[in-house]
Amino acid sequence: MTQEHLKGITRRALLSRSMATWALAVSGAGFIAAPDAAWALEVAVITPEQMATLMQMARDIYPHDKVADQYYAIAVKGYDSADSKDMVAAGIDELNAAAVAQGHASYLAIGWEKDRVKVLQAIETGVFFQTVRAGLVTGLYNQKEIWPIFGYEGESFSQGGYINRGFDDINWL
């Protein structure tokens, strides 16, 4: 894939996500980075575009508008490995073929979430989709860093439980 092509996809992706505070960019040099350079993810085995596709898939499968891209990146970065490389390539080919069949250039090139969801629905019974989805259940929701976004407090034993910290503090009933 040429640098030119990557940039084109990235530009479209950026346009499609203009409502977001910031969006990720495929740098073309083995990196995916936030436009504000708040974080970057280096890929070693799979391509930056494949990683960007996995991240978009992750957000479309479990969309939480309050959860930033970096957590979706962490959730799928395990696929950047020699073991997963072929599965990822074949799966993304399947995904893009489904996008083309629905009249799009590729999955990442689709501007609207509802159109991407239709493409995902076309492959949702397949092994690739199911592997990515199942992996996200732990890969995304078991990141302690996202728990506060949902209000979840995790363990409380180290603070003596909630006996004096609000186990019965509901005040609106």
Place this chain on the structure above:
Amino acid sequence: MVAKFDLNDDSVVVIIGTGAGGGVLANELAQKGVKVVALEAGGRYLPEDYLNDEWASFGQLAWTDTRTTSGDWRVAKDFSGLPTWIVKAVGGTTTHWAGASIRFQDHEWKALTNYGKVDGANLLDWPIDGAEMAPWYDKAEEKLGVTRTGNRPGLPGSNNYKVFEKGAKSLGYTQVHTGRMAIQSSDDTGNRVACQQTGFCFQGCKWGAKWSAAYTDIPEGEATGNLEVRERSHVAKILHDETGKVTAVEYFDKDGKLQTQKARIICVAGNTIESPRLLLNSASEMFPNGLANSSDQVGRNYMRHVTGSVYGVFDKPVRMWRGTTMAGIVQDEAHHAPERGFVGGYELETLSLGLPFMAAFLDPGAWGREFTSGLDSYENMAGLWIVGEDLPQADNRVTLSKDAKDQFGLPAPNVNYSDHPNDIAMRNHAYARGVAMYEAVGATRAFPTPPYPSTHNLGTNRMSEDPKLGVVNKWGQTHDIANLFISDGSQFTTGAAENPTLTIVALAIRQADHIASEMAAGTI
């Protein structure tokens, strides 16, 4: 002084499994002076080891040996290799249980008589009843320190309970309280620490406030000098002599070496999947269909309760994860009232999951915004769990897989389960009542979640008066082999609507009394 018995000592009672059945039986026998070797497949974990992190704890404690599933239950689709959520550790699933300790209702001991014959169900009366069990329940409640029994006060209500209680009372329910829980509720009504409302009851209580055999009965038994617990010892086969009496067990020790322990009596308490599996895997020339299986009932009548959850979402925070997980119950639907469209009844109990398990169990396999918008409201959720009587069916059963093997090369169990129409009618009724409870207190959304992998596993070596209809007699002694006993929930004839641990413990105390007196009399 912890005992150590010789492999060739054929005077010992060998107990397989150390949970609510085996762990209690081991201690009770040891207290009476009986020498016991308890073989436990898992390792030993104590409160300081427990992890208040759902997935990490699951990795530490859960029984995840190879298993397969079949049947129309949704667990077979969502969790095909994980039919159960039980524990492999000293103390068994008493580490994971939430502590709900309620007695069977009198009519539930005689399900066939009281419900009548139900098409497709294999109902049977227990050969014992509520009057017979009352004194054993008294002892079990004392042992476990059950709240709202004796002088023990109830636990205080958490946020999740307060929502649950108000919803229940709005619907006119009256039997609503914080449960009969094997969790210490005050500093001066027991030997354990009082509950600190920490949550994570399912992951092992780090305070030791909840009763678990791991840190009560097991060390108490060991202190007598009559009990040796061999951990990481996985029993492969029970051996017998030419008269048909069982004589020894073969097990893989902690190093994976096959050992043989001789025995005078063998008690099987490996949970409702492993217990029949072991009897089936012990088939011999004399017993080609497996041990104690002349009735062909070994492995059949697998029950797992009618379960499911309901979560209500509110416009303000609930923070259901704070505090005791299951200290809340509605018992108004637990009676038998066939005009509701099903036989038997169900309990509603408070329940909460952390965010990671909520994501895994809310609607397994689902994705997209309908799913995630539910999780977005996690902080504002209240939750409850349904526990109802499911009906025994002959083909709901544990069998040996033809292909799948465990880590020792032994045939793995397959768990086949399909809902009976009665189970579905009950679940739908309970879902609707749960949703109504939350809507009565202003839920902006309420939804049912499907059953999780089973923690209540019952019935696969059932108790019967008639040896042709079940595997064990009223003492848990197998009809076919006098010195072979079943000591766990697999001896349940029917499941009743109640969480089973209290009844398993009561039966184990009673069985210990029986075995000790029969040994003294020289009859076994």
